[in-house]
């Protein structure tokens with residue numbers, strides 16, 4: 304997410320950060336660089352103009368120029384402007400209550416409506432809501448089947464359609480949801496490759512009849528400025544409450560995310576960050592601004608961790624570190640937990656400073672090899688790695704399809720990590736992230 308623009312901006316701030324004092328000229332040069340970085344990220348030029356104009360006002364004032372740490376202060380100013388630029392100031396929420404509440408997803412074909420419908424139902428389930436997924440795409444029979452299969456895979460309620468028109472399906476689904484006390488009803492509507500009047504008319508009718516609490520326009524972030532134009536086109540005919548930006552995990556340059564709220568005036572409410580049914584996040588302008596600037600997103604990381612990590616086990620592990628009882632078996636358990644968080648590459652952007660450090664040398668493949676090595680050890684060896692001598696190392700390497708060098712490295716790293724964690728748990732070293 305935002306790889307290029309984040310790298311560019313980090314570089315700009317790194318250069319400015321080296322100076323003890325910033326002149327007005329330095330700041331102006333910095334703003335010029337930021338402007339270029341935004342344009343290259345495919346942000347609409349009008350949006351860039353407006354954003355830079357706002358920055359000029361706040362960045363060339365005394366707060367930055369007279370600061371003792373001007374680079375940091377400037378970064379803070381840019382962060383605040385970016386955050387305000389991305390947000391509508393209202394709290395972002397998905398209205399899912401009612402008898403039943405109705406959430407309607409609209410958008411072009413391939414934008415990610417069906418996937419988002421399932422993700423949203425999953426997302427709401429974590430908040431105690433039981434959704435009903437309703438296929439409203441009669442043009443493509445495969446579309447109904449796709450939603451049905453995904454609903455089944457995720458154990459979600461699905462509305463079996465008997466009706467022949469979309470409007471009747473809507474009515475029927477509402478009745479059914481009422482009976483079964485499900486809310487919200489999530490409507491996965493039909494999309495076309497291009498916006499056309501027939502599609503828009505169908506959406507308008509459906510909206511009129513079901514008065515959804517939430518109409519969300521789903522847009523593919525990979526289409527950059529096009530996503531923004533599509534947003535404007537839809538807005539002319541069907542009023543929506545917010546947007547969902549999908550495929551943010553791809554190599555989108557970020558333009559859509561940065562322009563969308565400004566151009567449509569509607570909040571981005573959700574972002575899709577992968578193909579898995581859990582890859583959906585509520586949009587937080589502050590966190591997004593932080594990610595774009597390479598400052599990381601610790602809040603999201605912690606929330607994710609809390610969802611998948613067993614608190615008791617984590618506490619137990621911390622205790623073991625302290626008492627020097629942490630074994631390779633414990634390590635293996637931890638790896639399993641961390642893997643549930645998602646691909647490491649995705650987590651990297653949430654860790655402050657990680658993006659600007661360039662390539663991380665821990666990737667998912669490396670993790671798999673580490674697991675294989677530990678799996679090839681006996682229980683004794685995991686509990687007490689000191690017994691792993693040369694011949695055992697050879698056996699483990701063969702068993703795990705790795706090399707003795709890799710086994711050596713893992714054992715060495717493990718000892719190092721144990722030492723480091725012991726220091727942390729004794730409070731000798733501060734929080735491992737810069738700026739905290």
Ligand SMILES: Nc1nc2c(ncn2[C@@H]2O[C@H](COP(=O)(O)OP(=O)(O)O)[C@@H](O)[C@H]2O)c(=O)[nH]1
Pocket residue numbers: 410411412413414415416417418419494549550551552553574575576577578582
């Ligand atoms: N990587 C990634 N792929 C996504 C995301 N959302 C949707 N997709 C993919 O985009 C394609 C189209 O999605 P679909 O939900 O069928 O679009 P629809 O035609 O609007 O219903 C599918 O291959 C999805 O797996 C996302 O957030 N990240």
Ligand SMILES: [Mg+2]
Pocket residue numbers: 416417418440446491
């Ligand atoms: Mg679909």
